[in-house]
Amino acid sequence: MPRSTLPTPSGLKxxxxHxxxxxxxxxxxxxxxxxxxHALLQPLTADDELAPRWRDGRPMAEVAAEFIKPNDRLSxxxxxxxxxRGYWFRVIDGVYEDHPGLRALLGDKKFSxxxxxxxxxxxxxxFTMRNLSSRLPQFIREAPRWTAPRTALAHAVARFEWAQTIAFDAAALPVLTAAEIARTPPARLRLGLQPYVSLLAVDWPVDDYVMAVKTRDALRREASHAVEHGPRPAARKKIPLPRRxxxxxxxxxxxHRLYYKRVDSAGFKILTALAAGRTLARxxxxAGRGVTPRQVGEWFATWMELGWFCRR
Amino acid sequence: MPANRFNAFTDYGIGLGLRVPHYAHILEQKPTCDWFEIISENFMVDGGRPLHVLDQILEQYRVVQHGVSMYFGSADQPDRAHLKKLKALVRRTKTPWLSDHLCWGSVDGTFTHDLLPMPYTLAAAKRTAEKIRQVRDYLEVPICVENVSSYAEFHVSEMTEWEFLSEVVERADCGILLDVNNIYVSAQNHSFDPYDYLRGVPADRVGQIHVAGHTKFEQYLLDTHDHPVLDPVWKLYAQAIRQCGVTATLLEWDDKIPSFEEVHDEAMKANAFIAGARTAKAAKRTAKTHTALAPP
Known part of the structure; x- marks a missing residue:
């Protein structure tokens, strides 16, 4: 009897x-x-049908008949x-919506x-489908064959898109004011970063790439509305891959709107150190020696205006 | 009996589901709507735009919470972190009652995000009722459980769906969110008479009604919420309000969502049936009075 080679879904006993x-x-x-x-979570076949075999190699029809009644129309x-099908279409759609960039990068078939x-x-x-993609970046690293030869880029895009989900609805803690910051000496002051802020150091300008994909898709949707009763809109324009x-x-x-902000390497080091719990002074x-106090002052002014800092 | 202890003795009329494509219209135009039903899970977040929009809606409208992930029928215990988030939302919305489905959809902490049918057995009814009681006691708000549409039945079932529903709500002493579209869909899929279902439901426990559209496939109906309500469902609705009284009613439209006006107009069709039920009730009362006043 052929045995299933499927991975056991994580967390499910x-x-x-019988x-x-x-x-x-x-x-x-x-x-x-x-x-x-377990029956629902087994991946569908290439034709989107229920897997023909159960985990132990028995026909799925035999297993289904053990617990589900047939009726006069359906087995x-x-x-x-x-x-x-309902399960798989629903969860695939959930991930699909949150990853336009990854979809464009891999193409629909590979993405699926x-x-x-x-x-x-x-x-x-x-309990919420919002978290469906939370482990996708990790999975891309663990199973590179699904994204080869662009695994590293796919990982960066997936991280960037998951960061958007976090930015959309993660908590906002009370913002630290300049007066509150001024009360503690920099050698002792530790600033927290808002839970909705993600810091990404990546080897491709994935923000530009995803923005280009979204703009293209939005234009295409508009075109599709405009010609609802006319000819089909042109095929999807390919967005050039980002350069390393x-x-x-x-x-x-x-x-309440999503933004991506580029910072330079020194600014990023400061933010990463703060997020890791370092004091302001450290x-x-x-950031290194090449940064002037004036530069640092300007960065902090902007970051505080954006409300990024909260109490630790 | 529009107002009962299962809907906190409120007298809500026809409501609409609050959906993202309508946010801008609602916030800018402030259309008339008696109340909105929100999907609790969409707002069980820690911040950001969802709660910002919700707070603006709450300034203008009455809101009732409807959940899709409590899974009263799941063998798992209620999750404390989930309940805590839900309670915070209940406090925010001041929902007079809260509804979720008589179904399961998770096991061992793995979620299918579906409303899976229950095995209709006494043991499952006891377990489900106990969970409803636990959730209600924690949330401190009346609970109505909704019958789901289904496409499969289990060999282990010992009773009909409506007997199971009655068993659960009596044991839990909770209300019912009667989804007449789901009754119709399941009746077609499992070859029972939807009016038998209605007759079997404890009418005094119905705190809210749902109507929705469905899709016909060759061998079964699918509860898609992407159409206007079909005639047989409106007829069933008319019977439901004759039986239960005029009850808070909500139109569900969750996919291929048209303009707010179109959804609103569809929901308002319920008014014709409500008026019919009211006329019938008044006529009945008048006839009773005449009988009582008639000389012996």
Whole structure:
């Protein structure tokens, strides 16, 4: 009997060998729910059908018939398939919406394969679909074959796009004022960065790339509305891949809209040091000797105006 | 009985689901709407635009929370962190009641983000009722559980869906969010009479009603919320309000969402059935009075 080579979904306990025949206890309920969850989480076939085999190699139709009643129109397998398709289409859509850049980089087919492999290994562990992509950058590193030969760039784009989710709705803590900062000497002062702020040092200008993709997609949507009853809009214009160049990006929001701000290497060092819990004096020292006090003063003025600092 | 203890004795009329494509219209035009239903999970966040929009809505409108991830029927215990976030939102919105589904969708902390059908057994009903009680006691707000549409049934089931629903709500002493579209969809998928379902529901526990559109496939119906409400569902709705009284009603439209006006106009169709139910009720009362006053 052929055995499944699928990874066990992270966090999910193994299903029972057979579905419970009666449901008398909480353990029976859990066993039934594990059985069905495992069936739904098995990736669909290339034709988007329920996997033909169960984890132990038995036909899925036999397993489905153990716990789902057929009716006069649909077999147990077909009824289970409705839920499996619903599950996969829903979670793939969830990741799809949050990653226009990664999609453009890989192309729809490769992106879809990546997302299916990712969700097969890391199904949702959160009550909200907002967190579906949280482990995607990690997965891209762990399983480079889905993104080769552009794994490093794909990783950078995925990190950048996840940072946008964080910037969208992570907490905003009370902003530190200049007066509050002035009360503590720099040698003792530790500033926190707002939870919605992400600091990214990446080897490609992924912000420009993702912005270009979004602009193209928005224009295409507008064109598609304009010619709703006419000819189809032109095929998607390919966005050139970014050229390798080290950039430092702060993904944040102000006041409720998403922004990406480039900082230079010295500024990034200061922000990273502050985020790591260094005192203000040590963080500024981390920037190196080429930075003037005036420059530092200007940076802080901007960062404070943007509300990036909070109490630690 | 529009007002009962399951909807905190409120008298809400026809509401609409608050959806992102309508935010700008609602905030700028401030259209008339008796109340909005929000999906709790969309606002169980720590900050940013979702809460900013919600606060503006709350300044102008009444809001009721509807959840999609409590999974009362899941074998897992309620998650404390989840409940804490939900309670913070309940305090923010001052929702008079809170609804979620009579279903499961997660196990061992892994989520399918679906509303999966329950096995209709006494053991499952007891477990589910206990969980509803725990959640209600923590949140300190009345709870209504919603019947889901389903595409599969389990061999282990021992009763009908409406018997299961009744068993759960009686044991939990909670209300019902009666989704008449879901009754219709499940009735077609499982070959039962939707009016049998309605007759089997404890009408005095219905705190809210949902109507929505669905999609017909060759061998089953799918609850898609992307269409106007179909005639058989309106007919079922008419029967529901005859049976339960005029009850807070919400139109769900979650996909291929048209303009706010179109959704609003669709929801307002419920008024015709509500008027019909009111006329029938008044006629019944008049006939009763005449009978009582008639000379022996």
């Amino acid at each position: 193994p299903p029972p060998k 579905a419970p025949r009666r449901l008398r206890t909480d353990a029976d309920l859990r066993a039934l729910q594990r059985m069905m969850t 147990s397998f077909e009824r289970l398939q409705i839920y499996a 394969a990546l997302v299916r492999a990712y969700l097969a290994k890391y199904p949702s562990r959160s 160049r080290r950039v430092f990006i702060v993904v944040h929001r102000y006041p 963080a500024v020292a981390a």
